[in-house]
Amino acid sequence: MAKKVLIIGTGLGALATALRLSTRGYKVEMVERYHRAGGRLNLMQKDGFTFDVGPSFFSMSYEFTELFKDCGIPNPLQLEELNPVYSVNFAHRNKPFYIYKDMEKLAREFDGLETDFETKIRKYIGTAKKVFHDTEDIVIRRNFNSKLDYLLQLTRVPVKHAPMMFRSMWKELDGIFSSEEAKVIFSLVAFFLGSTPFQTPAVYSLLNYTELEHDGYWNVKGGMYKIVEELVKLLEARGVKIHYNTEISSVSSHNGKIDAFVDTNGKRWTADLYVCNSDAAAFRGTVLKRKRYSVEKLDSMEWTLSPFTIYLGVKGKLDNLIHHNYFLGNNFKQYADTIFKTSVAPEKPYYYVNVSSKSNPACAPEGHENVFILCPVPDLRYKPDWSDSEKLADTILEDLSQRTGFDFKANRVTQTIMTPIDWKDAFNLYRGSGLGLAHGLNQVGGFRPSNKDEEFNNLYYVGASTTPGTGLPMVVISSRLATERIEKEHGPVYADVV
Numbered sequence: 001m002a003k004k005v006l007i008i009g010t011g012l013g014a015l016a017t018a019l020r021l022s023t024r025g026y027k028v029e030m031v032e033r034y035h036r037a038g039g040r041l042n043l044m045q046k047d048g049f050t051f052d053v054g055p056s057f058f059s060m061s062y063e064f065t066e067l068f069k070d071c072g073i074p075n076p077l078q079l080e081e082l083n084p085v086y087s088v089n090f091a092h093r094n095k096p097f098y099i100y101k102d103m104e105k106l107a108r109e110f111d112g113l114e115t116d117f118e119t120k121i122r123k124y125i126g127t128a129k130k131v132f133h134d135t136e137d138i139v140i141r142r143n144f145n146s147k148l149d150y151l152l153q154l155t156r157v158p159v160k161h162a163p164m165m166f167r168s169m170w171k172e173l174d175g176i177f178s179s180e181e182a183k184v185i186f187s188l189v190a191f192f193l194g195s196t197p198f199q200t201p202a203v204y205s206l207l208n209y210t211e212l213e214h215d216g217y218w219n220v221k222g223g224m225y226k227i228v229e230e231l232v233k234l235l236e237a238r239g240v241k242i243h244y245n246t247e248i249s250s251v252s253s254h255n256g257k258i259d260a261f262v263d264t265n266g267k268r269w270t271a272d273l274y275v276c277n278s279d280a281a282a283f284r285g286t287v288l289k290r291k292r293y294s295v296e297k298l299d300s301m302e303w304t305l306s307p308f309t310i311y312l313g314v315k316g317k318l319d320n321l322i323h324h325n326y327f328l329g330n331n332f333k334q335y336a337d338t339i340f341k342t343s344v345a346p347e348k349p350y351y352y353v354n355v356s357s358k359s360n361p362a363c364a365p366e367g368h369e370n371v372f373i374l375c376p377v378p379d380l381r382y383k384p385d386w387s388d389s390e391k392l393a394d395t396i397l398e399d400l401s402q403r404t405g406f407d408f409k410a411n412r413v414t415q416t417i418m419t420p421i422d423w424k425d426a427f428n429l430y431r432g433s434g435l436g437l438a439h440g441l442n443q444v445g446g447f448r449p450s451n452k453d454e455e456f457n458n459l460y461y462v463g464a465s466t467t468p469g470t471g472l473p474m475v476v477i478s479s480r481l482a483t484e485r486i487e488k489e490h491g492p493v494y495a496d497v498v
């Protein structure tokens, strides 16, 4: 008889795991505390506007291709490459930098600012490319059975990359570029990882290679939530049942094996195997009550910044914005040094603006645009009080209006704000951290919470805070790694399931 798997959560990692496991003949059932599938990759519909709640683009699109291929399904997603990849607006400069994959075109953006830019960027990306291809299969796309196993795997990485583990990303950029602007632009990726470029090791410059040369950034035609809609449709056609508004709060076990997970209403959910898509570190502490993941221990870990997000419907067209835009101040070092641990909202916020109606016109009524603003802020350990959320939103809208020449407040048709508290409450994000555990060298590979539980033989994890890490392509890889483990440890595999 087919083995039954209960998956806790319906984030992208969970949906992808459900698809892979159902392809292999496992009977899958899912429980989700929110009222809709997708986790952080979610949807908001208001006053005629449709907003993607979290992710607005992704890199490494081939991981989605691999997912559908692995499941024997034609890829239902229509992907559109972003070109330019993004724009960067500095407070001291009234013209944005457009970041193109085409290096000649990109070099023209730095005319008069950085001599020999093209030679320099090619050199920088060339090194990042080697790091990416020399580490991808060793560090990112495989399971580790122990820390030792991970460390042994690391010995396979060519030794020439070792200095980049100990040099910061900023130092690497500083050694190549002379302009502050180039250094700042190419170091922004460090914040996605949960640190600053002054602390992030230079090996992570591989992310610049993934965005600028390897694969670029992609939008999904119709909006990012199409990913979830398509996956849910495929799962429902396979008989996978999703139970919403159901939160797992405790576990019942016997002899190192889980008998059932129990929800907040006392209902027992039983299966042969369990996959947890709730945060892999926080779940071990809050639901499994592991001492290694007590609140004190969780709080001593490094977490990515929290999202402060604004969903804005406006009347009129935004000619000065493209799909994906960064707005930065001119105090980068000071910003980086304080943003993770300050208890006050930033006075001069750094933020990201996405106008998905530019690529997906159906997301806004005729003559309108939908605007998503993401301002990374300290997590709830450092700033627990968000009673000043309206003030921060106003500061951002005034700054954006001044820098784009469009009056966002006067043309506002609808507005919703999500503070870190809302994010925590909606998707159970630990201390409201947006991307989960950070990716310092002590929290990656064999040092990240494993996708196999330490005590229960029938419990696995998938998602942003287990291996390999956060971001949409990473959690798709995570689904493959979790599935590989389950298949290896619990086969049998049933082929030819529709």
Ligand SMILES: Cc1cc2nc3c(=O)[nH]c(=O)nc-3n(C[C@H](O)[C@H](O)[C@H](O)COP(=O)(O)OP(=O)(O)OC[C@H]3O[C@@H](n4cnc5c(N)ncnc54)[C@H](O)[C@@H]3O)c2cc1C
Pocket: 008, 009, 010, 011, 012, 013, 014, 031, 032, 033, 034, 037, 038, 039, 040, 041, 053, 054, 055, 056, 057, 058, 059, 246, 247, 248, 249, 277, 278, 279, 307, 309, 374, 426, 427, 428, 434, 435, 462, 463, 464, 465, 470, 471, 472, 473, 475
């Ligand atoms: C504002 C924002 C913007 C982002 N932008 C991008 C981007 O542009 N590109 C990109 O690649 N990545 C982006 N990310 C990161 C990306 O969203 C995440 O890495 C990814 O979606 C995480 O997926 P996951 O599988 O870990 O599941 P999650 O999204 O964490 O979903 C987990 C699910 O489990 C449910 N759950 C939790 N606990 C329980 C429980 N006890 N019982 C039942 N259900 C439970 C939650 O409600 C949730 O639905 C962004 C994240 C945020 C917050």
